[in-house]
Amino acid sequence: xxxxxxxxxxxxxxxxxxxxxxxxxxxxxxxxxxxxxxxxxxxxxxxxxxxxxxxxxxxxxxxxxxxxxxxxxxxxxxxxxxxxxxxxxxxxxxxxxxxxxxxxxxxxxxxxxxxxxxxxxxxxxxxxxxxxxxxxxxxxxxxxxxxxxxxxxxxxxxxxxxxxxxxxxxxxxxxxxxxxxxxxxxxxxxxxxxxxxxxxxxxxxxxxxxxxxxxxxxxxxxxxxxxxxxxxxxxxxxxxxxxxxxxxxxxxxxxxxxxxxxxxxxxxxxxxxxxxxxxxxxxxxxxxxxxxxxxxxxxxxxxxxxxxxxxxxxxxxxxxxxxxxxxxxxxxxxxxxxxxxxxxxxxxxxxxxxxxxx
Amino acid sequence: xxxxxxxxxxxxxxxxxxxxxxxxxxxxxxxxxxxxxxxxxxxxxxxxxxxxxxxxxxxxxxxxxxxxxxxxxxxxxxxxxxxxxxxxxxxxxxxxxxxxxxxxxxxxxxxxxxxxxxxxxxxxxxxxxxxxxxxxxxxxxxxxxxxxxxxxxxxxxxxxxxxxxxxxxxxxxxxxxxxxxxxxxxxxxxxxxxxxxxxxxxxxxxxxxxxxxxxxxxxxxxxxxxxxxxxxxxxxxxxxxxxxxxxxxxxxxxxxxxxxxxxxxxxxxxxxxxxxxxxxxxxxxxxxxxxxxxxxxxxxxxxxxxxxxxxxxxxxxxxxxxxxxxxxxxxxxxxxxxxxxxxxxxxxxxxxxxxxxx
DNA sequence: CTGAAAGCGCTAACAG
DNA sequence: CTGTTAGCGCTTTCAG
Numbered sequence: 001x002x003x004x005x006x007x008x009x010x011x012x013x014x015x016x017x018x019x020x021x022x023x024x025x026x027x028x029x030x031x032x033x034x035x036x037x038x039x040x041x042x043x044x045x046x047x048x049x050x051x052x053x054x055x056x057x058x059x060x061x062x063x064x065x066x067x068x069x070x071x072x073x074x075x076x077x078x079x080x081x082x083x084x085x086x087x088x089x090x091x092x093x094x095x096x097x098x099x100x101x102x103x104x105x106x107x108x109x110x111x112x113x114x115x116x117x118x119x120x121x122x123x124x125x126x127x128x129x130x131x132x133x134x135x136x137x138x139x140x141x142x143x144x145x146x147x148x149x150x151x152x153x154x155x156x157x158x159x160x161x162x163x164x165x166x167x168x169x170x171x172x173x174x175x176x177x178x179x180x181x182x183x184x185x186x187x188x189x190x191x192x193x194x195x196x197x198x199x200x201x202x203x204x205x206x207x208x209x210x211x212x213x214x215x216x217x218x219x220x221x222x223x224x225x226x227x228x229x230x231x232x233x234x235x236x237x238x239x240x241x242x243x244x245x246x247x248x249x250x251x252x253x254x255x256x257x258x259x260x261x262x263x264x265x266x267x268x269x270x271x272x273x274x275x276x277x278x279x280x281x282x283x284x285x286x287x288x289x290x291x292x293x294x295x296x297x298x299x300x301x302x303x304x305x306x307x308x309x310x311x312x313x314x315x316x317x318x319x320x321x322x323x324x325x326x327x328x329x330x331x332x333x334x335x336x337x338x339x340x341x342x343x344x345x346x347x348x349x350x351x352x353x354x355x356x357x358x
Numbered sequence: 359x360x361x362x363x364x365x366x367x368x369x370x371x372x373x374x375x376x377x378x379x380x381x382x383x384x385x386x387x388x389x390x391x392x393x394x395x396x397x398x399x400x401x402x403x404x405x406x407x408x409x410x411x412x413x414x415x416x417x418x419x420x421x422x423x424x425x426x427x428x429x430x431x432x433x434x435x436x437x438x439x440x441x442x443x444x445x446x447x448x449x450x451x452x453x454x455x456x457x458x459x460x461x462x463x464x465x466x467x468x469x470x471x472x473x474x475x476x477x478x479x480x481x482x483x484x485x486x487x488x489x490x491x492x493x494x495x496x497x498x499x500x501x502x503x504x505x506x507x508x509x510x511x512x513x514x515x516x517x518x519x520x521x522x523x524x525x526x527x528x529x530x531x532x533x534x535x536x537x538x539x540x541x542x543x544x545x546x547x548x549x550x551x552x553x554x555x556x557x558x559x560x561x562x563x564x565x566x567x568x569x570x571x572x573x574x575x576x577x578x579x580x581x582x583x584x585x586x587x588x589x590x591x592x593x594x595x596x597x598x599x600x601x602x603x604x605x606x607x608x609x610x611x612x613x614x615x616x617x618x619x620x621x622x623x624x625x626x627x628x629x630x631x632x633x634x635x636x637x638x639x640x641x642x643x644x645x646x647x648x649x650x651x652x653x654x655x656x657x658x659x660x661x662x663x664x665x666x667x668x669x670x671x672x673x674x675x676x677x678x679x680x681x682x683x684x685x686x687x688x689x690x691x692x693x694x695x696x697x698x699x700x701x702x703x704x705x706x707x708x709x710x711x712x713x714x715x716x
Numbered sequence: 717c718t719g720a721a722a723g724c725g726c727t728a729a730c731a732g
Numbered sequence: 733c734t735g736t737t738a739g740c741g742c743t744t745t746c747a748g
Contacts (some may be wrong), residue, residue: 723742
């Protein structure tokens with residue numbers, strides 16, 4: 001059953017008439033190699049299809065890797081609890097490879113705290129960073145610092161506007177938000193017996209976080225715009241905590257407009273809206289929201305929420321770490337973006353998603 | 359950055375006052391250990407939370423693993439092409455760990471060929487087997503032989519009736535078929551403006567393969583049974599290749615009954631039905647089918663197919679191999695069943711699934 | 717029954 | 733600039 005047919009460093013060393021040390025040096029551009037030796041080794045390399053054994057490599061470099069994760073406090077929002085869960089899984093998964101993951105969290109309501117925490121991360125000088133760049137401005141300066149320090153980083157959850165060219169993450173892991181909005185619109189249309197007033201509700205969101213939600217709204221509107229009749233009237237509401245109890249604000253919206261359907265682009269906004277609909281006994285209003293939070297599932301089960309779209313925060317986090325590890329340990333290429341599937345959740349399939357993500 | 363805090367075999371050897379050889383012997387029940395030494399080692403082990411380093415283990419056991427995969431010819435059915443694709447990915451993924459995967463395929467229309475191929479596999483005496491047990495009887499004898507030979511195996515795609523206790527796979531990877539049928543029913547109901555005649559179409563299926571499809575139908579019917587009014591009349595059709603061109607048979611069904619909706623529990627049956635609907639200009643009939651085959655996507659795009667449920671054959675195959683490797687190399691526990699999420703596919707989200715699975 | 721030692725493929729420190 | 737060598741943690745052979 002043994003069939004060691006693979007080419008080892010030792011083999012190519014022999015073929016090139018040098019020592020393994022030299023081969024290793026050219027392999028990693030460590031310098032201190034004569035032009036001639038380098039040429040010789042590269043020649044052999046090119047005609048041998050040598051591929052390093054990642055296992056041995058990992059054993060050989062007896063080095064720990066530090067990956068820093070920076071994301072919002074999980075206690076503040078169940079959504080981020082799920083992300084944290086994904087990080088925890090990743091931590092276990094990669095422990096054998098000597099990668100340590102340490103998480104720093106910041107306050108969703110306080111951009112300052114992001115800045116503070118990101119500085120803390122920089123001071124620790126980790127080997128790589130995974131971050132959910134909720135705050136636009138603070139994130140940008142953070143990225144520049146990371147780049148200056150030559151620390152590779154990956155973004156998850158929140159994509160930063162592409163036109164900003166000042167930063168260059170290894171990868172973005174998350175949904176195509178525009179298309180996500182379109183999926184919601186499509187489902188909305190399916191459930192709507194006839195045209196009518198619709199609303200997009202932005203609930204306790206953070207101004208800086210604009211991009212994330214605007215894209216979803218844009219997709220949602222874009223879909224309906226394609227119906228030339230324009231019988232769908234879509235209103236946007238921005239309900240902030242500063243302006244009083246969210247429940248009350250939602251109720252006011254419901255009274256103001258005669259809504260047939262509501263799209264809520266955040267996970268926590270979803271159940272807040274569901275609560276209001278239930279309270280107002282307007283459960284026949286179509287409600288489409290995000291994510292498998294416990295409360296959202298309850299409202300899905302009871303029919304107040306009609307569809308959820310799953311952003312799979314757990315998987316996002318896991319994938320982000322995985323790419324970082326691949327980059328660090330195996331220097332294998334990671335994609336520019338990993339755009340997750342847009343998962344449609346109903347009362348009939350949510351369990352299959354919960355069970356599987358455990 | 360180095361922080362070797364992990365317990366090594368060497369450490370526990372020292373603590374137990376024996377050599378690494380002895381520790382290794384008790385760790386793997388290799389025998390030739392005095393009762394006393396064993397006791398001592400186990401004592402230390404129990405209070406140390408020692409966990410072997412999988413990397414070093416893999417390097418140490420310089421052994422190749424053979425995993426045999428047995429599944430239907432991919433050329434016969436695009437569905438199985440996707441599975442094959444998953445296998446190919448797995449092959450690449452695990453190559454560095456010295457696991458070789460060899461695939462044997464059988465003829466979907468010929469149970470004999472399954473028997474022949476499975477015998478071939480047995481002769482090769484692989485370390486583990488991954489199989490799609492499309493044929494009930496042939497599969498059962500195969501499983502028994504595998505067990506006799508002490509070869510662990512995992513099932514994917516097709517679950518064999520649980521009441522048969524004569525076999526014991528490591529794991530099943532696939533969908534909960536009953537629930538899958540319910541998801542289809544739920545979507546069907548959503549799209550149906552009013553009650554009417556529905557059909558479940560079993561198209562070019564193999565008699566032995568009953569279980570797989572009956573479960574889906576069962577779920578589909580079960581859902582509608584819950585509406586006491588019983589206004590939904592569900593007919594079943596079994597259309598076999600032996601009885602003439604499928605297209606013609608489907609057309610006949612369409613003429614016979616005034617159908618409002620059709621549920622097709624196979625991937626290839628889906629586009630056959632779509633074709634017939636298009637040909638008959640009955641595209642308003644709701645059609646719910648399975649899987650992201652090229653043709654299915656086209657019909658989804660053009661609106662003839664309303665929803666697809668994705669069984670994710672690619673992922674099934676990959677997961678199956680992954681569990682086998684975990685079992686073989688890391689002897690980590692694998693779950694009894696990995697029931698995949700029931701993914702709902704629409705015109706708006708299918709791309710996100712295609713892109714992500716690449 | 718047990719310990720010592722070689723080796724898996726790669727890295728990195730160290731003489732020359 | 734280059735070759736040698738000592739590990740990384742685990743397996744496995746081989747004396748004793």
